[in-house]
Amino acid sequence: MLVTWRYKPRKSIIQFFDPRAWIIFYACFIAATVFFWDLRFLSIFFVVALSVAIFSRIGWKEMRRGWLFIGVFIVFFSLLTFLTGRGGVELYTSEHLIRNISLPFSIFGWQPILKISWEKTFYALSMILRVFSLASMTILLPYSLNPALYGIIFKGLGLPDKFAYGMDLTMRFIPTFGRDFQLTMDAQKARGYELEKISGGLFKQVQKLAPLMVPVTIHAIASSEDIIDAMDLRAFGIGKRTWIQELHYQKRDYCLIAFSILMILTVIALSLFGIGKFWVPSALIT
Amino acid sequence: MKIPNLLTIENLNFRYLIREEPALKDINLCFSSGEVSLIAGASGCGKTTLIRCINGLIPHSYRGEKTGQITAFGKDLSTLKLAEISQMIGTVLQDPERQILGTKVVNEVAFGLENLSFSRSEILNRVDESLARLKISDLRNRDTFSLSGGEKQKVALAGVLAMRPGILLLDEPLASLDPASAEETLAILRILADEGMAILMVEHRVEDVLKIHPERVIFMSSGEVRYQGTAGELDETINYRDVKLPAPMIIDRVKKQKDVHTFPVFKLPEQNKQSLVSFRNVEYFYEEGVPILHGISLDIRHGDVIAVLGPNGAGKTTLVKHAIGLLKPKAGQVLIGERDTSKMSVAEIAQTLGYVFQSPSHMLFAPTVEEELSFGPQNLGHNKTSITKEVKEAIDIVNLSGMEQIPPLSLSFGQQKRVSIAAVLAMRSKILVMDEPSAGQDYRNYIDFMDAILQLPNFDAILFITHDIDLAVIYANRILMVNNGQLVADGKPQDILKDYDHLHKNRLVPTSLLDVNLKYLGKTGRFMRAEQIAQVL
Structure with missing residues (x-):
């Protein structure tokens, strides 16, 4: 059976708007963020994302797990780009060194040297702001959208009935998968299985994950078959569908949609003029 | 019309x-x-x-x-x-x-x-x-x-x-x-x-x-x-052996046909005071303010065959998950022997306590039944010769002989459930815990494997969750009744199950087998299955 995200009605900025309007805003926000590499522009998006998170009224306790996951993700990738400079090469051609740090160890006689440059630093900073803005806006959604409305939201955004219901099921599949994974983990632990003890080569390690991956996968397939049967037995997909929930746009929703469209158009215009590319304060590199 | x-x-x-x-x-x-x-x-x-x-x-x-x-x-x-x-x-x-x-x-x-x-x-x-x-x-x-x-x-x-x-x-x-x-x-x-x-x-x-x-x-x-x-x-x-009929019907049939049954002799040790698992004032909740378990104190003792009864959503599964350490109490303690489960890993507890989950589909993964069954004992570090022996015995108990080389995932639900029970039996734990062992099984099958399990000499105690009062009547020597996260009754089946008011209050409905057992308790001296009553009378 499908379970849902931990949604609660809240007096939050997200729930102040019609969910469709918010999704449009969300999509435009994501697209706009992706256009920029300029730290100054990204800071604006960062501030917006941060304030939405603060005014989402979702307690830290509720979101902690999600944030920890994303936090590790952000830090790991930013650190990686900072250390290797990988990915940034397309954005800047020359580097201005701050200093070289020789690492206090060597690998097979090769002593790695960290080249810390202004470009790398700013690239990593931009990366952090960007990923944070994207992740933060995304992670708030499941806590703020009423699961009972998923279907009608997507229908209202113009998807056909079948796809809209499909999206509804997909949104709920993710937390359901999480629950099933936990159940399998528990069942195998009770048989003396310890994930921590997995060792050996890569192939061996993957093989030793079978007790987790096989039941979870098979269960997912079996339950999707059940879902299809249950839908078929109640005449799904035979024609036009009525949705018992209704959504009505208010004035504020039109405002938000207008703002979102304006935002994305501006961003496109700016980027056509070459504004918003990777930026390092010129004072630092001259 | x-x-x-x-x-x-x-x-x-x-x-x-x-x-x-x-x-x-x-x-x-x-x-x-x-x-x-x-x-x-x-x-x-x-x-x-x-x-x-x-x-x-x-x-x-x-x-x-x-x-x-x-x-x-x-x-x-x-x-x-x-x-x-x-x-x-x-x-x-x-x-x-x-x-x-x-x-x-x-x-x-x-x-x-x-x-x-x-x-x-x-x-x-x-x-x-x-x-x-x-x-x-x-x-x-x-x-x-x-x-x-x-x-x-x-x-x-x-x-x-x-x-x-x-x-x-x-x-x-x-x-x-x-x-x-x-x-x-x-x-x-x-x-x-x-x-x-x-x-x-x-x-x-x-x-x-x-x-x-x-x-x-x-x-x-x-x-x-x-x-x-x-x-x-x-x-x-x-055949009353295939489908569960009302007890009086079975008694009539056995008498009329003069059927002779031999009944299994259960090999569990005598009940004594030695505590194997001990719950001390256990509290548990998922969300603060909404208790799932409240003030649970009990001991699982040497020789106990415990049936845990109670309505849907009473907290039965949550309770037994504490015994294997999958859940740790928010307040209070659960002890395995002398050791606190909060300081033990589940794998460690699995050495002494085997736990059969409600749904088999969450655990089966191996390409053959045999490999599925060896998984547990291998994790516990048993040696090859004993694993072979343990697996074979477990397969016999759940009546799956001949299916050793079949992929468990291709079996029917009932068979998968039996594989999941065998997988835990093969681990040779001293305490066996089963969450609704009879669910999705037909009558003959679950009676057969319950008989077989209770005839094994290796258990110190057995505990099972069930909605089937008859299973408690036939097999248990102790009943735990759980409702609203609390222990509402704990005692001998004869004492607990005779109180029909209390049963109804806890959404349990007396069965014909319980009726008959209570009626003839004076003659039989203890609870037993219908065929056995027919032979005693």
Whole structure:
């Protein structure tokens, strides 16, 4: 059976708007963020994302797990780009060194040297702001959208009935998968299985994950078959569908949609003029 | 007004594409409106396949070779689309968990009507009507996943009833329900039939269904109809070892036929005071302020065979998950021997305590039954020779000999459940804990493996969660009753189960076997199975 995200009605900025309007805003926000590499522009998006998170009224306790996951993700990738400079090469051609740090160890006689440059630093900073803005806006959604409305939201955004219901099921599949994974983990632990003890080569390690991956996968397939049967037995997909929930746009929703469209158009215009590319304060590199 | 032959099945044969043996052979049946028909039979007898042929999932979702004809309301079903069939014939699947799609109860009940494109007001009217009919209007705006098993079953039924079918099919509707929920569901079905619906119910719990006086009882075995008639003559035709019949019926039969039974001798050690697992004031909650377990204190002692009884959602599973350390108490302590579970890993506890989960599908992964069974003992570091021996014995106990090389995932649900039990038996734990071992099993199978498990000399204590009071009557020497996260009774079966008021308060319904046992307790001296009572008398 499908379970849902931990949604609660809240007096939050997200729930102040019609969910469709918010999704449009969300999509435009994501697209706009992706256009920029300029730290100054990204800071604006960062501030917006941060304030939405603060005014989402979702307690830290509720979101902690999600944030920890994303936090590790952000830090790991930013650190990686900072250390290797990988990915940034397309954005800047020359580097201005701050200093070289020789690492206090060597690998097979090769002593790695960290080249810390202004470009790398700013690239990593931009990366952090960007990923944070994207992740933060995304992670708030499941806590703020009423699961009972998923279907009608997507229908209202113009998807056909079948796809809209499909999206509804997909949104709920993710937390359901999480629950099933936990159940399998528990069942195998009770048989003396310890994930921590997995060792050996890569192939061996993957093989030793079978007790987790096989039941979870098979269960997912079996339950999707059940879902299809249950839908078929109640005449799904035979024609036009009525949705018992209704959504009505208010004035504020039109405002938000207008703002979102304006935002994305501006961003496109700016980027056509070459504004918003990777930026390092010129004072630092001259 | 009764409409005869509302649904007729003529010369129906079916074989699944992937199987060699036919699943149904020459089925001829007809059903009238206003009647409850019970279809009974052991696992794999073809009951579910028959339901699928009627509701159109065969051939729509399951491919195979089908001959014969099924007509409903005078129409040949093979000429109709699934959506058209679904408006005449409603289906409630075995597990409501696998049927419920909606997030909220109201969405779930409205689902079929939405698909049929009724107007919004018509849909809402019908939803409210269905909910009211099943007396669950108060659940209307609840999240479906937060419902108890009994509530889920009723919501699934409401979703089907809202489409106003003339024929209702139910595939083991009682399987996951506590006795009181089962009784309520059955009462509703009786009313629906009396109002003119034709009801076909596949069910293992024959005794329960007989209470609502089904007009017709059908017994199937290996894809064929072996008996068709009234409930009265049922006991003459079917073997009481295959299907659970009411205890007085069994006693009569045993006496009449002068059947001689030998009964297993249970090998558990004498009960003594030595505590193996100890709960001390255990509290547990998922959300603060909503306790799931509250003030639980108890000891599992040497020689105990404990049945944990209680309604759906009482906290039984949460309680036993503490014993193996999958959950750690928010307050209080759980001790295994002298050690606190909060300082032990689950794998460590698994050395002494084996835990069989409710659902086998969450744990089976290996390419063969044999490998599946060796997984646990290997993790515990047993050596090769003993693993071979442990695996073989476990396979024998659950009656799966000959299936060692078969992939467990290709087995039926009942067989998978037995593999999951064997997988834990092979670990040779001193304490065995089972969450609803009999769920989805036919009578003969679960009686056989319960007998076999209790005859093993290696356990210090056994604990099982069950909705089947008879299982407690036959096997337990101690009852724990849980309700609302609290321990409401703890004692000998004779003392706890004789208090019918208390049972009813905890949504348990006395069975005929319990009745008979209490009646003859003076002569028998202890609780026993019906066959045994017959021989003592």
